[in-house]
Amino acid sequence: MQAVVIQEGKLQIVERDAPVPGPDEVVVAVRAAGINAADLLQLQGIYPAPPGWPVDIPGLEMAGIVSAVGRDVHEALLGRRVCAVVGGGAQATHCLVPAEHLTFVPEQVGWSEAGGFAExxxxxxxxxxxxxxxxxxxxxxxxxxxxxxxxxxxxxxxxxxxxxxxxxxxxxxxxxxxxxxxxxxxxxxxxxxxxxxxxxxxxxxxxxxxxxxxxxxxxxxxxxxxxxxxxxxxxxxxxxxxxxxxxxxSTLRSRSRQEKAEVIARVNEELVPLWASDQLRVPLAQTFELADAAAAYEHFARPGKFGKIVLLVEQ
Amino acid sequence: MQAVVIQEGKLQIVERDAPVPGPDEVVVAVRAAGINAADLLQLQGIYPAPPGWPVDIPGLEMAGIVSAVGRDVHEALLGRRVCAVVGGGAQATHCLVPAEHLTFVPEQVGWSEAGGFAExxxxxxxxxxxxxxxxxxxxxxxxxxxxxxxxxxxxxxxxxxxxxxxxxxxxxxxxxxxxxxxxxxxxxxxxxxxxxxxxxxxxxxxxxxxxxxxxxxxxxxxxxxxxxxxxxxxxxxxxxxxxxxxxxxSTLRSRSRQEKAEVIARVNEELVPLWASDQLRVPLAQTFELADAAAAYEHFARPGKFGKIVLLVEQ
Missing domain, CATH: 3.90.180.10 (Medium-chain alcohol dehydrogenases, catalytic domain)
Structure with a gap:
């Protein structure tokens, strides 16, 4: 897979082995991944990824299609359009997610908006x-x-x-x-x-x-x-x-897998129905290709934008 | 009655009319009244008494004997040994208290300790x-x-x-x-x-x-x-x-009568049994006569003491 990687304080696009799902995980083929302030802090070396997540691939949220499921995960998830908050590793073509952290993306929502929803x-x-x-x-x-x-x-x-x-x-x-x-x-x-x-x-x-x-x-x-x-x-x-x-x-990032599952369950219950009926939307400041991640981060750091900056990922 | 009164930033002992209880109030003949940091702030003019309480008689706590009861208060309270947190007016020979704010002082506890318990x-x-x-x-x-x-x-x-x-x-x-x-x-x-x-x-x-x-x-x-x-x-x-x-x-002083009643109910339920069985005590730094209130405040303001300073009141 291709991934945005932090190397010596700079962003590079690097080829990496695609992740293999653990028993209760899925792999998502990423179509869009939002940028967040935590990514900039991680790039500056002052906000490391939590334990168990990729140490050098930034990205706390993404949307895409489930491309592989772990042994204990129902196969019906394969091919579903999902988005999720993750501890890291979202700014890549493939991303590992605990199965219970998934949110299903409503039919009418496009990838760029879906990629900026979760976080x-x-x-x-x-x-x-x-x-x-x-x-x-x-x-x-x-x-x-x-x-x-x-x-x-x-x-x-x-x-x-x-x-x-x-x-x-x-x-x-x-x-x-x-x-x-x-x-x-x-x-x-x-x-x-x-x-x-x-x-x-x-x-x-x-x-x-x-x-x-x-x-x-x-x-x-x-x-x-x-x-x-x-x-x-x-x-x-x-x-x-x-x-x-x-x-x-509060930060989401430092929370345990179980705590995150509880937070996401409330989002799925209380917010996704509003999103599905067009009562919520993700304002997009700008989108960039994954290869232009460095430019996207620079844009993110500047004041004056409205809404999310999202990286689009080709599959 | 006699009362400590704040006049132009100084403490005086002044003769005042004794209070008359409202329908759901009692009058306590005060035997001891603790000094608190809020009294010093009130003396400095930066922490006025809350509405409905004496504006110029300090004192947030006292212990004594119920000497009069309002129309809706059971007469069985007359003569009972009680202590209470009040919004003000405790440093006097008589003090008004809402009936539901009373705590019964255990038999074996002396007045000086009882006067420093409530706050x-x-x-x-x-x-x-x-x-x-x-x-x-x-x-x-x-x-x-x-x-x-x-x-x-x-x-x-x-x-x-x-x-x-x-x-x-x-x-x-x-x-x-x-x-x-x-x-x-x-x-x-x-x-x-x-x-x-x-x-x-x-x-x-x-x-x-x-x-x-x-x-x-x-x-x-x-x-x-x-x-x-x-x-x-x-x-x-x-x-x-x-x-x-x-x-x-948090401050106790700013709370409503109902809120205070709830706080005091928990003290009566959870602390008074411990107090009655000698598992809690009120360490006393020093006691003063009511007439020596000014000296007691000065002593209170100095560091290095251990426990409460309490004014003793003759009846």
């Missing part, structure tokens, strides 16, 4: 619903709303019936965010003026949360998922006591 | 058990362990079967903390070396928590209750994400 929507759903317990009628603040997780979060929060304030760096994304379901779109400098929020989905980090901590409602829940805008913040402990707010951080 | 043990129990969900066999770090809440927390955590690391500023309190149930006693500078903890009960604030954040176990729970050692901290968001730890802050 963003799983992360956003886990953060908003499972971690923060966002409920109908509550107010939620989503920072970094123009990115992959942000555009997923705006849609999920809207379908839950929450009031959404979306924060974006770019002046040009306000209309697109409102089209996805944001009730209010602001820039970072306007956070202080929005009134209290019940939930903060923090996708930017210190630069945003230092401001957002001042608009927490009583019993607010803050879930920290991204720290591209700084990972050290000046936290006001008295304010945390007065509001009785809760801060927690 | 410390209720705060510690709510923080460790209700907020942090501390379980048998877990490791807990208690900062400010020599104070009222700290000495209560060490005892409660020990009775729960947790492993306790107690942090104290003073070199002379280690043995006393171990006698209460601490497995390990350290000073602030030694926090980095203790290994991972599942729960942090933060009674000091930024000065301690900046160090403690580096020893959090996966899924650690941090409950912030005191910030005398600084209320602004440099929080490491990446560490919070990697450990999937949770930070929350």
């Amino acid at each position: 963003a929507f799983t992360t956003a759903h886990d953060g908003l619903v499972t971690q923060a317990g966002l409920r109908e009628g509550e107010r939620v603040l989503v920072s970094g709303a123009s990115g992959g997780v942000g555009t997923a979060a705006v849609q999920i929060a809207n379908r839950l019936g929450a009031h959404i304030t979306a924060v974006t760096r770019s002046d040009v994304h306000h209309e697109a965010l409102r089209a996805l379901g944001a009730d209010e779109t602001i820039t970072l400098g306007e956070v202080a003026g929005i009134g209290h929020v019940d939930v903060v989905l923090e996708l930017v980090g210190a630069a945003h949360l230092a401001l957002a901590q001042k608009v927490l409602a009583p019993f607010a829940r803050v879930v920290i998922i991204g720290v591209g805008g700084g990972s050290r913040m000046d936290l006001d402990l008295l304010n945390l006591m007065a509001t009785r707010a809760t801060l927690t951080g | 410390a043990f209720t705060t510690a129990h709510d923080g460790l058990v209700t907020q942090a969900g501390l379980r048998e066999g877990e490791r807990v770090l208690v900062s400010g362990a020599s104070g009222g809440v700290g000495t209560a927390a060490v005892q409660i955590a020990n009775r729960l079967g947790a492993h306790i690391t107690a942090v104290t500023r003073s070199d002379v309190h280690h043995e006393a903390l171990r006698a209460l149930g601490a497995d390990e006693t350290i000073t602030l500078g030694e926090v980095a070396g203790i290994g991972h903890v599942d729960v942090v009960l933060e009674l000091v604030g930024a000065a301690h928590l900046a160090l403690a954040q580096k020893v959090l176990a996966p899924f650690a729970r941090v409950v912030i209750i005191g910030v005398g050692g600084g209320s602004r901290m440099d929080l490491d968001l990446l560490n919070l994400m990697a450990t999937r730890a949770t930070l929350t802050g």
Whole structure:
């Protein structure tokens, strides 16, 4: 198979042996694989792959067709269109996935969109619903709303019936965010003026949360998922006591296989029906061929894009 | 009645009309009233009493004898020995308490100890058990362990079967903390070396928590209750994400009457039986007469004491 490989801090396209599925795994012939912030951190050498996953092939999500199944996996999975979050190795022509981590891609959805669904929507759903317990009628603040997780979060929060304030760096994304379901779109400098929020989905980090901590409602829940805008913040402990707010951080990547299976089961149950009926979509900033992965990463690192960057894979 | 009153930033002893109980309230003839950090903040003008409580009479806890009951309160309460957490007004000869906020003081417990029980043990129990969900066999770090809440927390955590690391500023309190149930006693500078903890009960604030954040176990729970050692901290968001730890802050004082009743019901159910069988005690640093409240506050503000400072009230 062909794979994107990190060699001495650079991305190369390399020929590798195709993976062989373990008893409860499948191999997916990849058609599209999204890029995520964790890939850039891995390229920089500061966010290694978790144990048991390819150490030098990046990629946390992909979509494609099941091309081989392990001994204990039902053969009916062969040929099915699937997508999945993985611990690594997605940016290749073939990718190993635990069978219980698969999501079936709805018929009408194209590969590029399918390749950018799993990580963003799983992360956003886990953060908003499972971690923060966002409920109908509550107010939620989503920072970094123009990115992959942000555009997923705006849609999920809207379908839950929450009031959404979306924060974006770019002046040009306000209309697109409102089209996805944001009730209010602001820039970072306007956070202080929005009134209290019940939930903060923090996708930017210190630069945003230092401001957002001042608009927490009583019993607010803050879930920290991204720290591209700084990972050290000046936290006001008295304010945390007065509001009785809760801060927690989370990554999908570090979770056990069983934990991931539970998270994905909720996505399959609660989000895939909405995706299948066109109530969710994956906004695509740009697609690149697998061979152009280096250019795709460079594009990903630049601000100002809206939605996902996805690598397309020829089979 | 006589009351400690805050006048222009100073404590005075003043004659006031005795309170009259509302339909579901009682009046307690106070025999002892503990001093808490919140009293000092109120004296400094930065922590006003919550709505519905005396605005200028400090005191969050007391013990005494029920001397009057409201229309809807059973007369059998008259003459009973009780203690309670209140929103304010405890440092006086008479104090109003919602009837459902009372705790019955065990027969063998003296007034000075009873006057220092309610706030410390209720705060510690709510923080460790209700907020942090501390379980048998877990490791807990208690900062400010020599104070009222700290000495209560060490005892409660020990009775729960947790492993306790107690942090104290003073070199002379280690043995006393171990006698209460601490497995390990350290000073602030030694926090980095203790290994991972599942729960942090933060009674000091930024000065301690900046160090403690580096020893959090996966899924650690941090409950912030005191910030005398600084209320602004440099929080490491990446560490919070990697450990999937949770930070929350809490005060008893700001809670609704119903919320307080629920907290106190748990104390009555889970702690009072231990108190009645001499398995919990209130370490007393020093007692003062009500008339010497100013001197007692000064003593409270100084470091190095062990346990509670309690005002004794003549009737």
